[in-house]
Amino acid sequence: MSSSGPVRPLLSAEGLRVVFPGRRGAPAARAVDGVDLEVGAGEIVALVGESGCGKTTLARSLLGLVRPSGGTVRFAGEPLAYTGKALRAYRKRAQLVLQDPSGSLNPRHTVYDAVAEGLRIHGYAGDERAAVAEALARAGLRPPERFFLRYPHELSGGQRQRVVIAGALVLEPELIVADEPVASLDASVRGEILALLLRLRDELGLSALVVTHDLGLAWNIADRVAVMYLGRIVETGPVESVLTSPRHPYTRALLSVLPESGGDPVVLTGEPPDPARIPSGCRFHVRCPVLASGEAAEVAERCRTQDLPVLAGGADRVEAACHWARAERV
DSSP states (O other): OOOSOOSSOSEEEEEEEEEEOOSTTOOOEEEEEEEEEEEOTTOEEEEEOOTTSSHHHHHHHHTTSSOOSEEEEEETTEEOOOSHHHHHHHHHHEEEEOSOHHHHSOTTSOHHHHHHHHHHHTTOOSOHHHHHHHHHHHTTOSSGGGGTTOOGGGSOHHHHHHHHHHHHHTTOOSEEEEESTTTTSOHHHHHHHHHHHHHHHHHHOOEEEEEESOHHHHHHHOSEEEEEETTEEEEEEEHHHHHHSOOSHHHHHHHHTSGGGOSOOOOOOSOOOOTTSOOSSSTTGGGOHHHHTTTTGGGHHHHHHOOOOOOOTTOSSOEEOOHHHHHHHO
16 A cells, blocks of 8 residues: 555545535535545545435535535546546546446346447547457456446346446546445455456555445555544544544444444434534534543543634544544543
8 A cells, every 4th residue: 555645636625515405404415514624645534424424415425416506626636627628538537436336337238339438429530449348357357358248137136247447547647536446346355346346446546435335345455544523524534544443433433333343333313414404613522422421521622612624635634523532632
């Protein structure tokens, strides 16, 4: 894994916000509520959090699929423009790999047509057959010609995910955003797909933002990790530092359910995150086991009333948006 970040990130978000209006007078949902995030060239960053925390909305806004309500997305130093022409050019350089290969592959299209679709959309003028074959081979489907005329239902789950990855690779992007790329796969196949993503990073210099609820996956693949809760990054830093010495109680709770944690799982009480009802102070305080236990008594008032700053996007050291963790360091 890379040990030092680049001077200028390939992809960055600054103060990013995405707000969805409420229906019939309901309060607006602040799905992404002030996020700084960076992905360097040749770097894999894991974006981790439970369902409903805003990580998929953040990922889609980074790709221009959801227009932010505020803040800026930059790619290779240039602000993302939201014209049709600019987004079309951007999506050649940054590709989305979806969670469910069965849902993202048209059952009536052959593997060849599924992979060639991006080339046709972008008016590729080269040798289409050679480009499709190379993308399939890079995704681990060899010999590629054997898969050209197959349909999705004739493939295993792992093979379908490789076809989806090949469809992204065929445009030779610099970045892929993989949304739960192995969530629907068996454990044995998960390792193969993660190894493939690492090989693509090493061989092609490909950058990746991997969106997941699984901190174990982050441990196996990422250089850096960003833990998201209720629309904001609450802990970030090099993956080994964050996952061996987590400072935020939410990160600790996520880690406690991993089989290798060796301790008792932390069961979070209270309601799951609601982006339309973000509490005052620390947004995690209503479910925080450290606060509930009395361990954070000295900072309890701050936890309930004082908001925390947005964490740096490209942190090369562990940063946590937590009054208790900050008090512990002093």
